Amino acid sequence: MAEQSNWSRVGEQPRDAVDREWEVFVRSETTDPLQHVGSVSAPTIEAARTQATALFGRYATDLWLCPAADVRRYSRTTIDERAVSIDPAKERDERGHSA
């Protein structure tokens, strides 16, 4: 179960330095995996799309946007002081309990 060890949930701290933050994902060719290419700040999804296509439209056949605040992040290397360690044993117990 090594793959279940040493994970932390990155603290859900705001990243909206200027405006709402939107994570941007692009795919260049239909055979490529979707790639995270950063985030844009914009007040609305329409404004975020306009910004993201200005920056990445020429490289993409697919472009996805996701509110950064809705992304749940897990990491083995974060520097986030508010990250919460995941206890796999506890999670297993909770899964078993609810099953």
Add this chain to the structure above:
Amino acid sequence: MISISKLLCGLDAEGDGLRYDAAGESAKPQITDHKQRRPVVVWNLTKQCNLSCSHCYAAADTETADGELTTEEGRRVLDDLADYGVPVVLFSGGEPLVRDDLPELIEYADASGIRPVLSTNGTLVTPDIARELREAGLKYAGISVDGLPERNDAFRGRDGAFDAAVRGIRACLDAGLKTGLRYTITERNAADLPAVVALLHDEGVDRFCFYHLDYGGRGAGIVDADLSPEEKRAAVKQLCDLTRRYHDHDDEIETLLVGNYADAAYLVEYAREHLSEARAERIDDYLRRNGGDPTGERVADIDYQGNVHLTQFWQNYSLGNVRDRPFSALWDDESNPLLRALRSREQRLSGRCADCQYQNICRGASRLRALAVHDDPFAPDPQCYLREDEIAPTV
């Protein structure tokens, strides 16, 4: 950053090694002995500021923001920057002095081998604070003034801001800190420029950095306050003339331009007209080594929440966040197509930039202004003020 005083007057300065790979020519201790390989990192420590400047790229606020990097997270970031070989960290804001841990972070950066420098509005700098910063290892304080008192105070949103900044400058100089002016040129304050230089030179300031307005943060909302390209050309000529006048009188001030690499081409043209062809060629050579607009290459920004930006002005786009991934990994990740394209932009620049004879020393100037005005990061900078006959390819 383009040094007028170095290029037109031959001023020997500590940034020559970093900027022009010319450390060997200098008699002064250098920031580095070799050309810059890693970016200078601007770190906006906080969104909070005691002023409200109309051109603030960080859109700073009177209140602190949620999610600012903590002191410990800051140390971890500095560890990564030091390991990566970042030569300089510019602590900025908001107003960085509102954070109590600023001296601690400066000391940590200095001990890690990174040169710590500061961008401040100067109004919170007392003699005690200036001494504390110097003792922590601060190497330079850049203090922002944007015009003569009335104009500066209107721009900065507070009566008395000019006088408070000058008191801050005096405190820094008295503490033995190298201190310079930061001045963003707009149509509102271009006329004040020589008088502000004279006034601060009398106070003992000998380094003056002039910023072109970039269209990020609140700067994007005052585009109409930017100079026209013709006015911009006149302002830069005025700075060239002013620098030479001071040097002719043995006042070896250092003057620098930031934010519009059309200035690089203009300096070559200026030297050709006012100095000599040989001098113009020498300047062109320095500027080739400098490398043109630094977006995504020689300057980077980390905002107070840990988002990494292509420069401090690109606050609307982030490569990622240092809480998720180290800065060094984000900056090295050329699978990001925009980052890769900016670093090989010569093939992509369009319009009048495509065949410009100065493309290799300018590299299209501000990609952010191009994006803001044309929705295209590879379109021409709307603030290029070079004439068609100047940019025409030589045969």
